[in-house]
Amino acid sequence: MRAVVCTDFESSEVKEVETPAPGPGEVLIEVSRVQLSVTECMLYRGTEIAHHDEVARRIRESNGGAQLFGHEFCGRIMAVGEGVDAYAESDRVYAPGKPYCGECTYCRSNHQHLCDDITSLGFDCPGALAEYVRMPVEPLCTLPDSVSDAEGAALQPMASSVLCTLDADVEPGDTVVVIGAGVMGYQCALLADRFGAGTVYTVDVRNRPLELAEQNGVKAIDATETDVVEAVNKATDGIGADVVFEAVGGDQSHATEGGEPIAQAFEVVRRGGTVVQVSHIEGEIDLLPRYLRSKSIRWINPRKGVVAIQPGTDTGRLAADLVADGEVPIEDYITHELDGLEEFETAVDITLNKDEYDALGPAQLVLD
Amino acid sequence: MRAVVCTDFESSEVKEVETPAPGPGEVLIEVSRVQLSVTECMLYRGTEIAHHDEVARRIRESNGGAQLFGHEFCGRIMAVGEGVDAYAESDRVYAPGKPYCGECTYCRSNHQHLCDDITSLGFDCPGALAEYVRMPVEPLCTLPDSVSDAEGAALQPMASSVLCTLDADVEPGDTVVVIGAGVMGYQCALLADRFGAGTVYTVDVRNRPLELAEQNGVKAIDATETDVVEAVNKATDGIGADVVFEAVGGDQSHATEGGEPIAQAFEVVRRGGTVVQVSHIEGEIDLLPRYLRSKSIRWINPRKGVVAIQPGTDTGRLAADLVADGEVPIEDYITHELDGLEEFETAVDITLNKDEYDALGPAQLVLD
């Protein structure tokens, strides 16, 4: 089969590699679409964030290039390994979860998403930047017919947004503020609304995301024109927001002073409210604990992976169903679809420089 | 002022009575609209349900007729008593709550909705079947401009539906079944959907309610054609519903055998699921406790009155806001609007015989 192999940081080629065969409990999936993630693109460029050492080692130890990245994808099952009952050939699937060990204390007590020895697709093993990908069935979820391939390849981050929003414990009627209308910020805003919030405000500086928010029933605040804290306080009789999602992340320096996103989050949240850290803040920040203490703020960092909700439902399943029903139109953020694995380098460039390309979400590669 | 006074059961007239003056902590409200409740109509006809004895006593002790009934209404504040700061003249209001004593252990520990000595408007004191009604401010809630008078007069039951749905603890993605699409069943179905349910099914035997449900994003099951339990089990991979609302009530005989609504509720709910008793079942029923125990069912009887949700929000406020935002179109069920207090007897008849009159909700009286 053909696959993207990385011969070094910032150096890749598409070449023929051996098609894997599914072992016991595994399936082989024919990839329809694959979407890059910002983290993958940063790692490919050599940035020293989480997974960097692993990636470096995989490149170094590879013979002729390592099959890296590609955990956001959808495809069709081509072959099932021994003992696989829950899936059959031609099932359409995506992978909201990650393979877990099944043996550690977390796994044995039904907390598999916290597994000690989780396997990261595309980092610890070959991902879906290839015609086929082999993997155990546990992380998979079937796709309803009404979910398109484009949506299917974009569903894995949506499953994370579902978990972020569940962990936020939004109460019916809550005032919710989402700072940053990137992919996950947009999804969290729509999900908070869907899960019963009274009024949801999305804050951004770009026109298009604010337009999309308004089209989907969420109030848009253009931070270039409007003071967020003032606007929300005015709308809430001076109380502030019950729940705030910080969905900008990146390089920030002070959490409780000045106007950076996280500082804004702590300022706009009401006494006794919750700030949900959706995005990753790089490096260190300064913080005045007294400020958080005086307002009785809960600062939560959501769980990751796939979590059971009710019998028959988990966060991966719910994400797929919400998209299938048109509740969260994630296709709004799929702006760049490229043809074939050969476009990998272009896709990296678009994903890392969205504004330059007028992109909202990461680029997708279409395989056929 | 003019008011409906009841000289006996099934006997009333509209006549001139003294306009009350608001005491300390009270307001005088000019009534715009008043909607009857089924309970009030049954009491007027002399049925021996809760409040019967009170009503009989009030009639007996009255001199020339008692001002009874009228707790579902909206109007405009005409005068405020001493010490009232939260309301001003010309505020539009409705009354989601009931006056509480403020002194009992419940009240002093912020559980006023469970007060030992609650005052029922229209039973314990004159209600809004008059040009003006006087009452303490605690039970009141202001109406947003976008709520019409018709909606305002129908909001009190909606506040109860909000509390029923909150107490149901619907989780995102839940399968919810609402048995009975009367006023509260319809509202609970739409609210469960709004608060994050995955799929909501409304069960009824009448066309119009089922059409309205479908128009509002809720799946309709026509019980004359479809077996509810079979349909839900099929849709949920044999699991059943996470939450079921019993919103038919009335005269039922067996809770765990046969096909009456409550028996259907216990049958369609999944193991470990919740049945919410929205409507009042009359008299006694037989029940096989082993059946409930074997399925680990929670049977809950929702709280009543107005309950605080978050700072600045309670169930009465949330009900008004949801209607103002068009989230729950309660006007769909307002089918009969009559002109003036003189139509009281007709309104009673319509409210008690909805099918005959092609009515969905109770009749309203328009005052001008």
Next chain:
Amino acid sequence: MRAVVCTDFESSEVKEVETPAPGPGEVLIEVSRVQLSVTECMLYRGTEIAHHDEVARRIRESNGGAQLFGHEFCGRIMAVGEGVDAYAESDRVYAPGKPYCGECTYCRSNHQHLCDDITSLGFDCPGALAEYVRMPVEPLCTLPDSVSDAEGAALQPMASSVLCTLDADVEPGDTVVVIGAGVMGYQCALLADRFGAGTVYTVDVRNRPLELAEQNGVKAIDATETDVVEAVNKATDGIGADVVFEAVGGDQSHATEGGEPIAQAFEVVRRGGTVVQVSHIEGEIDLLPRYLRSKSIRWINPRKGVVAIQPGTDTGRLAADLVADGEVPIEDYITHELDGLEEFETAVDITLNKDEYDALGPAQLVLD
């Protein structure tokens, strides 16, 4: 090995049967102690309750007698089957759970305790009324050294009590009433206290259980002398109990009238409170739904089986740890320990006629 085999209802003998060998995922356990359950004893006597048909079929189809009953036991692992990593030879264990299928929707979504196809030890397969018992590892839990064999054999019902008390959602400071100080009532009372209840009342008519309750920090109400509702109302400023456990069960006729235990539970619980149905009520009861509705009562039937609590903890583990730490002295209720499988018939008699034998809990058989 030697085992109790039932040749008919009320007819058994101890005889030599083939010692089973553990298959993949299974272990063979040398039984140290086995405790009967009331349900098993009733089934042995032929009572037509749940499992009756299964038991009848097993007896009918057996060749020379069926190995029935024996799910409350402890023992030591003698051999482990293929693929068993979590347990090793000589581990001391008990079985809080039941084997589940691992394939149904419940199991695949981490709700194994609700499995569609649960296997009941001693009903669907041979239990521990034998020198050895073979079973899959999932239902097992290791025993701390400080748990005696007598306690180990009595731990399975304690794990159910832990789940009942968790499902009751006792809040710190709650007033809790436990009606009936049988094995599970006693345990729920002590657990409610341990989990933060303010005051716990245990109600019974027998001296010894009431003495034991008092010795363990729980207030005793002798129902032969004291009116429970009056006493609790007096102690709570007229409010009533936040949570009530109905732990008598048996043959009751009316749930909301008269003085039977369940009626007492609904009467003593406060408005908005919770009644937990711990014990099994036989047959049908009459019930006035209006009574439950007017008090906004939640009536819950706790989940069964083993449920995950936190990473590394489930209800089976917690039960064992609480006994190991001396928090719930379950040995107080182990009053009759008999020597050898031959005493099976005597054990049945004691367990079904506790008062006659001055027994508090079921009889245990000691194997050596």
Next chain:
Amino acid sequence: MRAVVCTDFESSEVKEVETPAPGPGEVLIEVSRVQLSVTECMLYRGTEIAHHDEVARRIRESNGGAQLFGHEFCGRIMAVGEGVDAYAESDRVYAPGKPYCGECTYCRSNHQHLCDDITSLGFDCPGALAEYVRMPVEPLCTLPDSVSDAEGAALQPMASSVLCTLDADVEPGDTVVVIGAGVMGYQCALLADRFGAGTVYTVDVRNRPLELAEQNGVKAIDATETDVVEAVNKATDGIGADVVFEAVGGDQSHATEGGEPIAQAFEVVRRGGTVVQVSHIEGEIDLLPRYLRSKSIRWINPRKGVVAIQPGTDTGRLAADLVADGEVPIEDYITHELDGLEEFETAVDITLNKDEYDALGPAQLVLD
């Protein structure tokens, strides 16, 4: 009456002032005991923390000295103002709460503890460093007879500890670590145990607090000898603690590196666990958000004031009842009882220099 008046920072005298008279809704309390708080002592010394400006203004504007401090006290009601029904002369009381405005959005929606315009006893108005103190009744709570005066004067911080522990949402069986065995750390440890924690570890470097912890069923970790993270990981199969209380506070510099208390808290908590910020960290700290995000940590800053729990119970009532029942022996930390208001300066010195005086808690002044 005689009262401590502050003529400047670090300058006070006891002198005769006018005895206040209770207004409507107020009572006059004869003070039995008053306990200083560290915050009060720091403010008296002129440290620029919260309330500093208020204190400076009160001193500046006073004519002959301001009556400052004294919110931790107990006493007996001597006179009740107009409209006070809930209290009577000779009732023993303490003040877990603070007077609230009753008018703001928080107050009107049953969130009085978050009131916009809370009055701080001893800062905004005269406190209990006097023979009598006048105050509104809302913040008061009666004392059971079995609570001594010494305990009564120490109950206000205990009510805060109750709220911290409630907000921690300890689950039955949880592993809890409390870093710092000062007054509130000690109380939170015992409360976590009382509310159902499985194992509670108290960490300190002083012998006496660790001995007291062990005597009360809490495991003691002497941080001078034992590595906390290692010890807890070993005991939890590598998982870590479900809930960690940071109860040291003070001057700390880095939250996610090095071995300061807050860094230790984030290190010892398990993935998906909760860190409760009990104590006040002064000034700014550095923090690596990625660390918290990678472990999915919830960092909560508990609510303050008195919060309703159930009908008839709030955090102030529960604190008093737990001490009355001997569940949390707060008298263990009352080590210095001085005779009369004249000892104010000595009490300040002891409270700020506990180790030097071999004190565990703040000093108390006994009035008679």
